Amino acid sequence: MIQDTSGQDIIKQANTSSKLKLPAIFGIVALLVSGLVWSSMDSDSIATSIKRSELRFATLERGTLVRDIPTTGKIVAANAPVLYSPEQGSVTLIAKPGDTVAQGDIVASIESHKLTNNLKQQQALLEGMRSSLERARLDARRQQLKAQQTLDMAKVDLEAADRESRRGDQLIESKLISKIDFEKSKDDLQKAKLLFAHAGQEAQLMKDTLSFELKNTALEVQRQALVVNELERQVAALNIKAPVAGIIGNWLTEQKARIAQSQPILTVVDLSAFEAELAVPESYADELGIGMAVELSFGSVMVMGELASISPEVRNREVTARVRFEQSDSLQLRQNQRLSARVLLEHRPNVLMVKRGAFVTSGGGQQVYVMHDDIAEKTAIQLGARSMSHIEVIQGGEVGDVWVTSSIEPFNKAEQVLVR
Known part of the structure; x- marks a missing residue:
């Protein structure tokens, strides 16, 4: 009676070659998968490779971005009348x-003959007017003397009439004179008083009149003196x-x-005070302001200054700006000496930024290649404020990312490129 088929089984020992078959199969499968992946990629991407030595790289970092305007200029005299x-x-x-x-x-x-001759004529006229003024003063003194003489004579006549009137008073009491003679003495006294009063008024009027005329003559002399002074000033200005x-x-x-x-x-040219004259592109004209800090470079020497004036007009697509700065003998400045400058517009702290490079212009500021190990991958970006050395990254990057900052034209718009 047969119970089972165990008697028909044959036990075999595994050899070394069978143990190696399974890893070999897995390796072949991995190679096939890799080949399929590489073959599935576009011929424009990983199939392109660029030497690392032909590229420039920069790492994204956070820091303070100083937005500035790079420009050139020259040294000019601050005062050249x-x-x-x-x-x-x-x-x-x-x-x-x-x-x-x-x-x-x-x-x-x-040399102006017309002006000098005019001055001599006016000087001669002034001397003549001064002589006329002195003559008028002498005439005024003479007329005042006559008026005073008339006043004194009237005073004497008044005193004589008063004396005759008092004697008439005594004689009329004694009835030694007639009433007619007595009244005549009173009339003479009244007449003498009127003549004395009129003589006094005449003397005062004469004094006022002569003073007025002398004052007018003196004013004419002063006016002529001003004319001469002005002509002397004009001649001296020659x-x-x-x-x-x-x-x-x-x-x-x-x-x-x-x-x-x-x-x-x-x-x-006043050599004791210099200023820097900068030529700023007109696209930055609206951002300039009086008092902005400016960094001036005279070769290896750097000096800080500030904007002192900005031209209101544009010439050759540039705006002229003047910079005032502290001067020292060590600078050894010369008229029309060339220099480079940075107009510092603003400071932006805690900004994600990267060093400037040719990728900004070649990629239009919208594309860049980001390094992932040895693969450069095209990435869309958005850039912001720019300085002479760095540029702000708004989108498309993080701190620590490595960007290709050289021109992206050698990549031929490939999505991925091997950097070897």
């Missing part, structure tokens, strides 16, 4: 370009003086030339 001709005439240029002058030195003169200490700039006319009034003659 232009001297003009005060009158029409022939000019004589005394100081030459480059000569050092002190304040008040005569640098040019104008000697043109340096308003500041410095050097002579350029001649703006020829030697011994016939020039008109208010025509420019020459410039005087």
Whole structure:
């Protein structure tokens, strides 16, 4: 009787080759899967590779972004007045370009015969009026003397009439004179009083009249003196003086030339005070403001200043701005010396930022390649405020991300690129 089939089973021992079959199968499957993944990718992405040495990289970080305007400029004299001709005439240029002058030195003169002759005529007229004033004073004294003489004579006549009137009073009491003679003495007394009063009024009126006439004559003399003073000032101004200490700039006319009034003659450059003149692109004109900090670079020397003035007009798509800064002998500044500058617009703390690079212009500020190990992947981004060295990242990045900051044109718009 057969109970089961155990008697038919044969026990076999596993050999070494069968143990290795299973790992080999898994390896082959992994290779096949990898091949399928690589073959499924676009030919424009991972199939492209770029050498690492041809690229530039930067890591995103947080910090304070100083938004600024990079520009260039030159050193100019803060005070370089232009001297003009005060009158029409022939000019004589005394100081030459480059000569050092002190304040008040005569640098040019104008020869104006018309003005000098007019001055002499007015001076002669003034002397004549002064002589007339002195003559009027003498005549006034003579007329006052006559009026005083008339007043004194009237006073004497009054005293004589008063004395005759008192004697008449005594004689009438004694009836030694007639009543007619007595009344005549009273009339003479009254007449003498009237003459004395009128003589006093006449003397006072004469005094007031002479004082008024003398005052008018004196005012005419003063008026003429003002005319002479003005002409003397104009003649003195024909000697043109340096308003500041410095050097002579350029001649703006020829030697011994016939020039008109208010025509420019020459410039005087004040070397004791310099300013920086910057050419700022007109796109930044609305952001400029008086008092903004400016960083000036004279080679390896850096100086801080502030905006002192901004031109209201645009020339060659640029706005001219003046910067005032502290000066020292160590700077050794010269007129028209070139410099570079940064106008500091604002400080933004705690900003996600990255160093500037060619990716901003080549990608239009909207695309960048972000490194993931050895793979550069195209990523959409949004950028914000920009400075001379950094640019703000609004979207598309995090702290620690590594971006390709060089131009993205070599990537040929591929989604992924191998960086080797």
